[in-house]
Amino acid sequence: MKSLILPLIILMNLVLSCTQPTGLTPIRAVIELDIGESEEITLNNGEKVRLTLMEIEVDLDSLRNAIRSVNVKVSVDGEEVCLGSGNYHLPVEVGNIQIDCPVVKNYYTNSNSDRWGLTKDARFRLWPKGSSYMDPGTFVYPVKQKWFASMSQSGNEPPYVDWGEDPASKEIYYHSGHDFGGAEGMDEIVSATDGLVISALGDTLEGYDDFPGDIRTDVVWILTNLGWYIRYSHLDSTDAAIRTGASVRMGQRIGFMGKQGGSGGWVHLHFELKTRETASGNWGTEDAYAYLWESYVNQYDPTVIAVARPHHLLWTGQQTILDGGKSKSYAGDIVSYEWAFSDGTNAEGAIQERSYTMPGEYSEVLKVTDSKGNVDYDFTVVQVYDRDNPDQTIPVVQAAYHPSLDIKPDDPVTFLVRTFNTEVGSEIWDFGDGSPQVSVRSETPDRQNYTEGKFAETVHSFAEPGDYIVKVERLDEAGIRANAHLHVVVND
Numbered sequence: 001m002k003s004l005i006l007p008l009i010i011l012m013n014l015v016l017s018c019t020q021p022t023g024l025t026p027i028r029a030v031i032e033l034d035i036g037e038s039e040e041i042t043l044n045n046g047e048k049v050r051l052t053l054m055e056i057e058v059d060l061d062s063l064r065n066a067i068r069s070v071n072v073k074v075s076v077d078g079e080e081v082c083l084g085s086g087n088y089h090l091p092v093e094v095g096n097i098q099i100d101c102p103v104v105k106n107y108y109t110n111s112n113s114d115r116w117g118l119t120k121d122a123r124f125r126l127w128p129k130g131s132s133y134m135d136p137g138t139f140v141y142p143v144k145q146k147w148f149a150s151m152s153q154s155g156n157e158p159p160y161v162d163w164g165e166d167p168a169s170k171e172i173y174y175h176s177g178h179d180f181g182g183a184e185g186m187d188e189i190v191s192a193t194d195g196l197v198i199s200a201l202g203d204t205l206e207g208y209d210d211f212p213g214d215i216r217t218d219v220v221w222i223l224t225n226l227g228w229y230i231r232y233s234h235l236d237s238t239d240a241a242i243r244t245g246a247s248v249r250m251g252q253r254i255g256f257m258g259k260q261g262g263s264g265g266w267v268h269l270h271f272e273l274k275t276r277e278t279a280s281g282n283w284g285t286e287d288a289y290a291y292l293w294e295s296y297v298n299q300y301d302p303t304v305i306a307v308a309r310p311h312h313l314l315w316t317g318q319q320t321i322l323d324g325g326k327s328k329s330y331a332g333d334i335v336s337y338e339w340a341f342s343d344g345t346n347a348e349g350a351i352q353e354r355s356y357t358m359p360g361e362y363s364e365v366l367k368v369t370d371s372k373g374n375v376d377y378d379f380t381v382v383q384v385y386d387r388d389n390p391d392q393t394i395p396v397v398q399a400a401y402h403p404s405l406d407i408k409p410d411d412p413v414t415f416l417v418r419t420f421n422t423e424v425g426s427e428i429w430d431f432g433d434g435s436p437q438v439s440v441r442s443e444t445p446d447r448q449n450y451t452e453g454k455f456a457e458t459v460h461s462f463a464e465p466g467d468y469i470v471k472v473e474r475l476d477e478a479g480i481r482a483n484a485h486l487h488v489v490v491n492d
């Protein structure tokens with residue numbers, strides 16, 4: 001009898017472990033509070049902390065009334081701290097915790113849908129001080145690509161790539177999940193976690209019919225050991241092993257980056273974590289940025305990361321604040337923030353006030369240097385519309401390159417570009433190494449059929465190791481410019 005029962009138990013456990021979450025719990029504790037409310041929260045390590053939500057302030061743009069920044073004041077065991085919300089903010093250390101605020105109720109004022117499942121004024125995530133965000137060894141960076149290799153749209157950032165932000169559109173999609181721009185059919189996507197494929201190629205697993213989003217041929221859904229659903233969207237191709245019902249290992253290939261499904265025509269991976277661990281019990285997005293940051297740092301060991309994002313939306317003549325303060329050095333302290341602006345001027349300091357007289361799409365360059373002499377670059381996109389002619393479109397450009405990791409001198413690197421909102425002109429590449437400019441012409445995207453049409457490709461190699469700031473520009477019929485930058489690192 002014993003000899004029969006034991007294999008049965010093993011078999012049942014195998015079946016269970018293949019079809020259900022293994023009961024692992026995330027490190028972060030989650031709490032929702034109303035303004036003025038105070039609660040004691042037990043952290044993952046058993047310690048307790050009293051959190052009070054004091055105040056929420058939001059900044060709106062004057063074109064769409066979309067929330068561009070959030071300032072949440074909380075008290076942690078009597079110590080006050082201000083937090084941002086989404087938009088490339090990492091958790092902040094205060095007292096014996098790390099804390100962030102992925103969403104506030106204010107987003108519901110003009111959001112086109114509820115992607116958060118929030119019931120109170122704000123949601124907070126709390127980790128013990130010094131703890132990793134995710135259990136070590138359980139989460140990898142899901143793209144084989146350099147950090148910020150192309151444009152991105154992170155949590156709560158209004159989407160702006162493809163046709164750009166439309167000043168006339170007042171219902172806002174506050175982006176849920178993180179978009180990685182990249183090279184079509186070239187950038188490899190891997191599974192961030194172990195898990196079970198519950199949907200691939202439009203096919204879904206029996207018993208898993210409550211999906212928190214689209215089921216499509218370009219979307220893969222994976223159920224993780226935390227019980228979270230991870231969405232990988234817009235795939236150009238899906239790996240043969242990624243089939244509904246298959247178990248996947250962390251780091252296993254899922255497919256290649258594309259612009260299929262509701263991509264808007266730009267090549268990117270939409271990566272989104274969904275959980276029902278919300279106060280409402282409804283599906284909510286778990287902001288992925290901190291987990292992505294941590295996994296990239298663990299895998300690639302960068303000395304310093306420049307962050308100039310999110311993007312900006314302005315009328316001509318209106319001022320905005322560019323902020324490089326979310327940059328971080330792991331080797332020392334950041335000692336300088338240098339901006340190179342599109343008008344040819346330069347400035348020092350993390351925070352800069354800017355305004356623009358001409359409409360267009362600008363890309364402003366941030367260089368950060370740390371106390372050990374390490375440097376990194378990032379770019380912020382500024383989309384400027386003519387206040388006196390608000391219906392006038394601006395050209396919008398997406399640029400990418402492949403490979404973006406481990407480039408050596410003389411390696412061929414493919415540069416890709418596509419411009420939206422214009423049918424005239426060519427894209428002009430400047431590779432930043434003194435070589436002649438190269439002119440290409442991408443196929444004009446069709447709004448009704450944006451998965452068709454090619455990015456323009458050109459191959460370039462760099463003779464010497466170094467940091468290269470590559471620029472691409474296109475003018476539309478009215479002479480309005482769109483610019484993009486890429487940071488290419490060539491190693492010895």
Ligand SMILES: [Zn+2]
Binds near residue numbers: 179271
């Ligand atoms: Zn997306």
